[in-house]
Amino acid sequence: MKAAVYRTYGPPEVVSIEDRPCPRIGDNDVLIRVHATTVSSGDWRLRTLTVPAGLGLAMRLFAGLRKPRQPVLGTELSGLVVDRGKGVTDWDPGDRVVAFPGAKMGAHAEYVAMPADGCLAHKPGGLSFGEAAAIPFGGLTALEFLRDKGRLQAGERILIVGASGAVGSAAVQLAAHFGAHVTGVCSGENAGLVRSLGAERVIDYRREDFARGRERFDMILDTTASAPWTRVRHMLTPKGRLVIVSSSARDMLRAAVNRRVIGGVSSGSHKGLRHLVRLVEDGAFFPLVDRIYPFEHIVRAHAHVDSGRKKGAVVLSIIPDISRRGPAAGSADTHRAQSLRA
Ligand SMILES: NC(=O)c1ccc[n+]([C@@H]2O[C@H](COP(=O)([O-])OP(=O)(O)OC[C@H]3O[C@@H](n4cnc5c(N)ncnc54)[C@H](OP(=O)(O)O)[C@@H]3O)[C@@H](O)[C@H]2O)c1
Structure with missing residues (x-):
């Protein structure tokens, strides 16, 4: 099978498409023919070893000291179940699925093996494969940090910093769905998009320092x-929480001694993924897709992610999606988001 491989840390050009053996499945696994996957900020971190302050050694120990231990990146995918182990009864060949290998990676390939009880769900019928592939990374992170870690309540006021990224665009939609009043921080060019996702107010970080405002929030999701604690604590209500999606070592130490500072990593549960799929089917959540690249243009896809300016997800199409209803290749989608709120 074809897979995108990197054997050394570095710029987008370290990635190339090679032939690799197709993964073998065990008794309790399914084999998925991947239709679409994404290049995420997680892939960028693992490819470049760019990590929050104080976590460089931990990242090398995880990813491989001198070279990548797992040469195939890719945290999320959509596709078709094509084979199953003899112990699997829940999934049938032909099932359309969305899956999150997460930190195990490996989704930048034509085939992926997943445990049948892993982070796997039926693909929502109304989405293209490209759109469905963009559900887990941003959606699961936003869901877990808002609901499970931050315990966001209806009626609370939340500030979401980085509201146009994969995690931020999902967080704006989910927070609004939970009944919170959302203020998003993004660049002016993304203000309309973030409003269309459910933000009541938008702060353009290039024109205004959000930390100087008078408004108080029950939660800040950064x-x-x-938005380090020392910069934003005055913006929180007495019970307000700072929820940090990308924690430095200092943030982790602070979170260990201060219950109002929350960090950690998303666990990527199948229950969470199935919940997100139901929200998509109910029209309450739509995974924002920025651009769709053919698999062979994966280096360009990585380069776009490296810009730090993507809106939502950057999708790789492994099998061209003729039923695609999402954004045109090479353009940011705002229309689906707007229609979601219309
Ligand atoms: N803890 C976990 O388990 C976990 C899970 C997933 C992700 N993460 C981390 O979460 C972070 C966000 O991930 P992501 O995938 O959402 O990133 P992303 O999609 O690459 O974020 C890009 C977006 O960030 C916006 N942005 C950049 N600088 C900004 C600023 N100063 N203020 C406001 N917006 C800004 C950009 O908007 P403009 O173009 O308008 O500037 C762009 O839309 C990453 O550090 C990632 O490693 C952690």
Whole structure:
């Protein structure tokens, strides 16, 4: 099978498409023919070893000291079940699925083996494969940080910093769905998009320092590492929480001693993924797709992610999606988001 492989850390050009053996499945696994996957900020971190301050050694120990231990990146995918182990009864060949290998990676390939009880769900019928592939990374992170870690309540006021990224665009939609009043921080060019996702107010970080405002929030969700506790604590209500999606070592130490600072990593549960799929089917959540690249243009896809300016997800199409209803290749989608709220 074809897979995108990197054997050394570095710029987008370290990635190339090679022939690799097709993964073998065990008794309790399914084999998925991948139709679409994404290049995420997680892939960028693993490819470049760019990590929050103080976590460089931990990242090398995880990813491989001198070279990548797992040469195939890719945290999320959509596709078709094509084979199953003899112990699997829940999934049938032909099932359309969305899956999150997460930190195990490996989704930048034509085939992926997943445990049948892993982070796997039926693909929502109304989405293309490209759109469905963009559900887990941003959606699961947003869901877990808002609902499970931050315990966001209806009626609370939340500030979401980095509201146009994969995690931020999902967080704006989910927070609004949970009944919170959302203020998003993004660049002016993404203000309309973030409003269309459910933000009541938008702050353009290039024109205004969000930390100087008078408004108080019950939760600040920071996806950009630009809202450390010392900078934003005065913006929180007495019970307000700072929820940091991308924690430095210092943030982790602070979270260990201060219950109002929350960090950690998303666990990527199948229950969470199935919940997100139901929200998609109910029209309450739509995974925002920025651009769709053919698999062979994976280096360009990585380069776009490296810009730090993507809106939602950057999708790789492994099998061209003729039923695609999403954004045109090479353009940011705002229409689906707007129609979601219309
Ligand atoms: N803890 C976990 O388990 C976990 C899970 C997933 C992701 N993460 C981390 O979460 C972070 C966000 O991930 P992501 O995938 O959402 O990133 P992303 O999609 O690459 O974020 C790009 C977006 O960030 C916006 N942005 C950049 N600088 C900003 C600033 N100063 N203020 C406001 N917006 C800004 C950009 O908007 P403009 O173009 O308008 O500037 C762009 O839309 C990453 O650090 C990632 O590693 C952690």
